[in-house]
């Protein structure tokens with residue numbers, strides 16, 4: 001009745017190929033076609049209410065309106081018209097950057113919408129309703145071939161599910177009740193068997209709906225870092241506004257004609273339009289890069305935090321290991337028999353819906369021929385369900401109580417009832433644990449008192465390729481800690497095999513939370529990957545909480561990212577993307593500000609040289625005329641935005657290197673580049689303009 005998860009290697013391979021395809025279709029392809037496609041959206045964004053979210057671009061918009069109005073007053077002034085036109089273009093280019101970034105998610109959103117086709121739901125009570133009328137808590141039946149009508153948890157049964165609609169991954173996955181692989185997503189299809197699903201989200205708020213919102217950028221909110229940067233840009237804008245305003249009387253005194261058009265043009269050149277135009281595109285592109293790696297970030301803040309993460313916590317079962325812990329054998333105490341242990345283990349597991357419980361039932365039934373004895377569940381039994389707090393499960397029967405669970409938990413239970421744990425069991429428990437298995441003690445209490453009968457050996461397998469990737473995290477300066485509810489020895493064995501830096505064993509959900517809070521109190525940003533309901537509080541507390549898509553709804557709800565591939569080492573890529581986002585934003589801000597300051601020194605001498613021959617020495621650029629200097633600067637200022645759109649979307653290249661070195665390198669490249677570029681660019685445009693007669 002249990003189905004085992006497919007072995008990882010073949011489908012992993014397919015998955016990599018699939019991602020490669022997705023990636024190629026993405027960031028590399030940016031060209032005139034995309035710009036043209038984004039143009040209608042860019043024009044729609046000329047609405048000043050939309051522009052208000054970017055103070056710098058709003059100032060440019062206001063300037064464009066002013067110069068246009070003035071040009072109408074003096075229709076023969078070609079200079080005014082040309083400046084107005086280029087100012088409008090500056091705003092359109094800024095909108096274009098954002099529209100192109102958003103456009104890249106639209107195709108994906110369309111694919112997702114197809115998966116959201118309206119299905120009918122067969123409720124467990126026999127009625128049939130449209131999927132759009134489901135309520136939270138409804139139980140629906142899904143059989144082979146059915147499209148699951150909504151998000152939920154499997155309440156009963158095991159099935160293989162085709163999740164390719166959301167993950168793009170064609171290999172089926174196992175979804176089952178009780179364990180950490182219980183969440184199903186509406187729009188995915190059941191391939192075999194029958195499951196009963198308890199609906200956990202309202203129609204319209206499902207996972208696919210949220211994915212669509214995300215890839216379209218509709219759900220995007222400004223992150224705290226973005227808001228801070230916007231405030232800085234607004235302040236710079238005010239400073240330059242004042243600078244330009246004071247320039248007017250100074251110019252009048254010097255005898256230069258500084259019209260409103262010239263002042264507005266000068267202002268637009270000086271305020272940080274480049275970064276103001278590209279800021280939101282950089283953020284959208286970062287989210288988009290994550291989506292392409294099958295990670296859904298529910299908040300931009302989490303993506304930024306990922307760039308600065310220094311501690312990574314991972315849970316063991318299902319994250320570092322494959323997560324289908326299965327019973328491999330029963331070991332009796334001296335004088336007992338395997339069959340005795342098997343029977344007690346079976347009794348304690350008859351109502352245990354966890355994968356561990358079910359695997360114990362099937363081992364006892366198949367290998368020990370106990371299948372017939374408990375076809376009918378015993379009358380009057382009180383079933384004790386497993387919980388991560390008690391770390392035990394079992395049953396109370398008339399005159400007999402049976403428990404199985406973590407060694408320390410069962411030892412304590414037997415102790416409370418006046419019994420003693422047999423010392424001879426220490427050897428098999430340690431042997432199982434040091435091999436990375438999980439020993440579960442089986443104990444009974446009856447008229448002979450309380451005692452341990454033996455040990456169940458649960459086996460799990462570390463996912464392939466873990467230690468290499470943890471080594472990579474170490475190189476990035478991130479410390480990995482495995483946390484598990486399992487015992488110390490098992491934890492140590494798995495930790496060594498997987499190559500994590502540290503581990504915490506016998507952890508309750510509260511312990512996981514406490515560990516995160518401690519790290520955070522020490523000023524560290526903490527990432528956590530997990531899949532279980534017992535991981536949910538920790539996932540919520542972590543700065544970056546990556547839930548495995550294979551996990552429970554509770555985990556996916558609590559985290560701020562979901563990895564559709566359920567690959568715990570995906571965090572390496574998440575961190576890289578986060579760092580790249582921060583570096584790209586920093587680099588383009590540096591470039592933008594350096595650029596604007598340089599413009600000041602490039603244009604002012606040209607403006608005043610005519611009336612102040614003394615300034616002629618400063619006029620190193622030898623621009624044709626004051627008008628040509630201003631126009632060249634405005635044109636350059638607008639074109640720089642378009643030129644940098646690909647970099648904003650692709651991101652600055654990231655290599656795992658020390659933060660200091662990255663910073664120095666970027667300051668050199670983008671700071672110096674920003675200083676030099678205006679001199680070269682404005683001169684070039686000035687030369688081109690001088691080819692037109694009359695300038």
Ligand SMILES: Nc1ncnc2c1ncn2[C@@H]1O[C@H](COP(=O)(O)OP(=O)(O)OP(=O)(O)O)[C@@H](O)[C@H]1O
Pocket residue numbers: 315316317318352354356357386387388391392393404405406407438439440483484485486487532534
């Ligand atoms: N069905 C069960 N019945 C009784 N005891 C169980 C059962 N499943 C697990 N246990 C015991 O309880 C312990 C804690 O389980 P829990 O699910 O909280 O953590 P875990 O899965 O071992 O680790 P992780 O936190 O990495 O997922 C297990 O190590 C095991 O000893």
Ligand SMILES: [K+]
Pocket residue numbers: 268269270271272273274596637
């Ligand atoms: K500017």
Ligand SMILES: [Mg+2]
Pocket residue numbers: 180317318532534
């Ligand atoms: Mg678990």
